[in-house]
Amino acid sequence: MKKNKFPKGWDEKRIKKVLAYYEKQSESEVVSEYKSAPRNRSQTVIEVPNALVPIIRELIARHESLKIKRNTRGK
Numbered sequence: 230m231k232k233n234k235f236p237k238g239w240d241e242k243r244i245k246k247v248l249a250y251y252e253k254q255s256e257s258e259v260v261s262e263y264k265s266a267p268r269n270r271s272q273t274v275i276e277v278p279n280a281l282v283p284i285i286r287e288l289i290a291r292h293e294s295l296k297i298k299r300n301t302r303g304k
Contacts, residue, residue: 235244277285
């Protein structure tokens with residue numbers, strides 16, 4: 230059986246807590262939360278096929294790694 234890998238600072242308990250929160254929301258609560266959420270202009274949320282998620286994660290990790298390298302060079 231494959232062991233789950235969680236992002237840093239996350240564990241199974243935290244995942245279950247987040248899932249429970251969203252599963253208990255009514256449709257009107259979801260809409261209200263969405264409308265009141267601050268807009269981050271530096272990020273975009275899109276729907277993608279599940280098969281592409283690992284590739285997208287790899288691209289994001291590569292991007293973050295390059296950003297860190299660029300920031301540490303100047304110091």
